Amino acid sequence: xxxxxxxxxxxxxxxxxxxxxxxxxxxxxxxxxxxxxxxxxxxxxxxxxxxxxxxxxxxxxxxxxxxxxxxxxxxxxxxxxxxxxxxxx
Numbered sequence: 001x002x003x004x005x006x007x008x009x010x011x012x013x014x015x016x017x018x019x020x021x022x023x024x025x026x027x028x029x030x031x032x033x034x035x036x037x038x039x040x041x042x043x044x045x046x047x048x049x050x051x052x053x054x055x056x057x058x059x060x061x062x063x064x065x066x067x068x069x070x071x072x073x074x075x076x077x078x079x080x081x082x083x084x085x086x087x088x089x
Contacts, residue, residue, distance in 0.1 A: 010040060031072065041058055
């Protein structure tokens with residue numbers, strides 16, 4: 001199955017950094033990437049940069065990340081982040 005036209009380059013770069021940092025167990029950096037993703041995603045939604053299909057696509061990713069990043073901290077050294085590798089780019 002193919003994706004819609006284009007993904008947003010800036011959001012995709014943040015998601016790639018987030019995934020790389022999570023894969024390397026850089027929890028603080030991954031959390032910061034997630035905050036940056038949320039900020040930019042909200043900005044793009046409000047200023048009309050994203051099309052409706054893109055908004056839906058990134059909303060789905062955000063819902064997945066919200067759950068997985070909730071307890072992803074150094075305080076808990078064994079979080080379940082398996083889903084981070086399952087994010088489609």
